[in-house]
Amino acid sequence: MRVLIIGGAGYIGSYTAKALARAGFEPVVYDNLSEGHRWAVKWGPLVEADLSDRNALKQAIQEHDIAAAIHFGAHAYVGESVHEPRRYFQNNVTGAFPSTRSSLPLNASPAFRSMFGQLLDGQATRQFWSQILPVPKSF
Numbered sequence: 671m672r673v674l675i676i677g678g679a680g681y682i683g684s685y686t687a688k689a690l691a692r693a694g695f696e697p698v699v700y701d702n703l704s705e706g707h708r709w710a711v712k713w714g715p716l717v718e719a720d721l722s723d724r725n726a727l728k729q730a731i732q733e734h735d736i737a738a739a740i741h742f743g744a745h746a747y748v749g750e751s752v753h754e755p756r757r758y759f760q761n762n763v764t765g766a767f768p769s770t771r772s773s774l775p776l777n778a779s780p781a782f783r784s785m786f787g788q789l790l791d792g793q794a795t796r797q798f799w800s801q802i803l804p805v806p807k808s809f
Contacts (some may be wrong), residue, residue, distance in 0.1 A: 672696040676721060676734040677743030679706025682740060687713045698734045700727065701743065 673690055677683045678699030683706065687697035699711045702720040715734070719726035722741050730736070738746035744761065745751065751758040 671737045672698055672734050673696050674700055674731065674740060676700045676741045677706065679703055679710045679716065680742060681707065683742040684710035686742070692803040698730070698736065705745065765776055
């Protein structure tokens, strides 16, 4: 199963790609490399594109036959966010979520997780994550 990791060239995303690969999944990293690193992409292909580019995102999903997505793509420097809150809000909230949600095909299963932790399919999400790590029944 191929999993799209948005922001997969960053610290958390790259470790997630590693964990997915070790669990038998095929991670596909989608990152614009504005804060991520090409060298951190070691466990699957890199699609270098911006999340706001809906056509590139749709193409990556179709080309790699993506079944699930995990979203880590965001600006994440706290100090900078205090001085540039509008830029962070635009990138992390208004720019990212609508592009991601509208670009995933309806059959993108078993799970889609956004940076907000919203779960679109609770049962499928539990099954997906339980293959990687123990997930309590209350999840």
